[in-house]
Amino acid sequence: MPNDDCSWIVGVGQSGFSRLSGRSPADLAAEAALAAAQDAGVDPKTIRAVIPLGGSLFTEDLICGLGLDPGAVTDATPPPGGNAAVTSLITARTVLRAGAADLVLIVLARNGASGARIQDRIRSLPGRPFREFLEQPYGWSRPAEWYSMLCRRYMHDHGDCKRAMAEVALVTRSNAQLNPAAMMYGRPLTLADYNAARWIADPYQLYDCCLETDGAVAVLLSSQNRYGRGVRIRGVASARPQSPDDLTNRANWYDIGLTASAPRAYEAAAVGPADINVALIYDCFTFEVIHQLEEAGFCPRGQAPQFILSGGTALGGRLPVNPHGGLLSEGHLGGLNHVAEAVRQLRHEAGARQVAGARLAAVTGWGDWGDGSLAVLERKAA
Amino acid sequence: MSGPDAVQLAYPELTGYISAARENILALPACAACGQWNWPPRAHCRTCGSARLHYRPVRSAGTVYSWAVSRRQGPWAPDSVTALVSVDDAPGVRVLGWLRARPGDTRLAVGARVRGQFVEAHVDFPLIQWSFA
Numbered sequence: 001m002p003n004d005d006c007s008w009i010v011g012v013g014q015s016g017f018s019r020l021s022g023r024s025p026a027d028l029a030a031e032a033a034l035a036a037a038q039d040a041g042v043d044p045k046t047i048r049a050v051i052p053l054g055g056s057l058f059t060e061d062l063i064c065g066l067g068l069d070p071g072a073v074t075d076a077t078p079p080p081g082g083n084a085a086v087t088s089l090i091t092a093r094t095v096l097r098a099g100a101a102d103l104v105l106i107v108l109a110r111n112g113a114s115g116a117r118i119q120d121r122i123r124s125l126p127g128r129p130f131r132e133f134l135e136q137p138y139g140w141s142r143p144a145e146w147y148s149m150l151c152r153r154y155m156h157d158h159g160d161c162k163r164a165m166a167e168v169a170l171v172t173r174s175n176a177q178l179n180p181a182a183m184m185y186g187r188p189l190t191l192a193d194y195n196a197a198r199w200i201a202d203p204y205q206l207y208d209c210c211l212e213t214d215g216a217v218a219v220l221l222s223s224q225n226r227y228g229r230g231v232r233i234r235g236v237a238s239a240r241p242q243s244p245d246d247l248t249n250r251a252n253w254y255d256i257g258l259t260a261s262a263p264r265a266y267e268a269a270a271v272g273p274a275d276i277n278v279a280l281i282y283d284c285f286t287f288e289v290i291h292q293l294e295e296a297g298f299c300p301r302g303q304a305p306q307f308i309l310s311g312g313t314a315l316g317g318r319l320p321v322n323p324h325g326g327l328l329s330e331g332h333l334g335g336l337n338h339v340a341e342a343v344r345q346l347r348h349e350a351g352a353r354q355v356a357g358a359r360l361a362a363v364t365g366w367g368d369w370g371d372g373s374l375a376v377l378e379r380k381a382a
Numbered sequence: 383m384s385g386p387d388a389v390q391l392a393y394p395e396l397t398g399y400i401s402a403a404r405e406n407i408l409a410l411p412a413c414a415a416c417g418q419w420n421w422p423p424r425a426h427c428r429t430c431g432s433a434r435l436h437y438r439p440v441r442s443a444g445t446v447y448s449w450a451v452s453r454r455q456g457p458w459a460p461d462s463v464t465a466l467v468s469v470d471d472a473p474g475v476r477v478l479g480w481l482r483a484r485p486g487d488t489r490l491a492v493g494a495r496v497r498g499q500f501v502e503a504h505v506d507f508p509l510i511q512w513s514f515a
């Protein structure tokens with residue numbers, strides 16, 4: 001049973017209160033937090049979880065304001081971006097371990113196409129003043145524009161990968177033809193279609209970008225393997241990159257949260273990338289599959305394009321990726337549809353797109369400015 | 383749109399940059415405690431955590447780190463190019479701005495040398511525009 005003797009309030013702090021602070025919420029938060037740490041007599045850099053309240057503050061504000069290790073801070077509540085689907089598994093596990101509940105429900109629902117589109121969602125992101133004053137006035141204000149710069153730099157460092165990006169789009173679309181629930185079921189795509197599509201943000205064309213989707217996905221976790229067909233979380237970890245509220249000035253652009261979290265998840269699972277049978281990669285854009293295959297340890301840096309072009313990620317390849325069609329062709333439900341597909345694959349209930357004998361699945365998360373996570377899920381039939 | 387008061391209210395750490403930009407000068411915050419340049423501006427130094435950040439003028443010259451083309455309509459030139467530029471005088475700092483180029487321009491490449499100047503635009507503060515050096 002949980003023990004109330006394990007929770008003590010050891011410090012409190014506050015900023016000055018006024019009618020016109022002239023300071024940012026991040027700055028005020030850091031002042032109050034430092035005062036609480038000082039009151040408790042602890043080094044603020046040893047704080048490993050933050051719970052930002054009130055709506056105008058993000059975990060990143062505390063990481064930057066207090067100099068916390070962005071790779072080590074646990075999210076007490078899942079962050080707003082696309083990394084939440086996997087980090088929510090960590091949150092749910094924490095609740096189950098604490099004995100606070102026996103069943104935990106994770107749900108994502110949105111009218112991402114007809115209602116509040118991605119363009120609206122990203123108005124509330126960490127580092128909002130940077131966006132408003134230093135980025136949006138130049139028209140650099142959508143994920144396609146941000147992440148296309150990463151892709152451009154990669155092409156400079158590792159060579160043109162546009163054909164591999166096309167292959168990512170074609171493979172996931174082909175997979176979606178085996179998934180009647182996919183938005184793009186019955187709508188195959190050819191290389192000629194891909195090449196002829198309109199430009200969104202060079203080098204991204206239409207089919208390099210994920211769908212916008214109305215819908216919902218739910219995942220239920222329990223402390224017991226009910227009904228004997230449960231899928232076990234064998235290892236899961238999440239991290240933010242350096243400069244977690246800003247992409248432009250990160251020292252190394254390829255170092256993302258996944259770079260730090262993947263080795264931890266494998267270690268916890270006591271397996272390596274070579275043991276994984278099927279991968280669910282957060283495919284917000286085609287290049288992000290290339291990027292994350294490398295940072296998750298499936299390919300050395302610079303070599304994912306060749307792996308993809310040689311058929312490695314197709315059904316029947318060495319590591320099938322996104323057999324459901326992914327965010328690119330099944331639908332964009334924040335990656336919680338990736339978790340659901342991993343469960344179907346591990347139960348061997350994926351029908352025509354089943355990866356034969358799948359026992360271990362990896363699911364990645366990617367959100368905001370490069371937060372990243374990896375979960376290793378395991379078939380655990382009774 | 384956003385005037386000086388709006389900057390002061392929404393992003394007080396940026397005011398030194400905006401007032402220098404009005405004089406067509408690129409100024410960036412450096413930490414008085416550890417000497418490191420910081421960008422984008424925050425209340426605390428990204429290296430040592432000090433709150434003693436002071437704006438210093440630098441030459442607006444640098445190298446293209448990466449670039450993108452926005453194909454979307456907006457209060458900017460169609461197909462405008464945005465570039466992220468590593469600033470010569472401020473190691474580790476990259477400043478985003480427009481780049482005077484058209485898609486397909488052969489000079490448009492990572493590593494291109496550029497110079498910047500501030501221009502009046504659709505917001506109440508000047509925006510930086512990079513040109514090939």
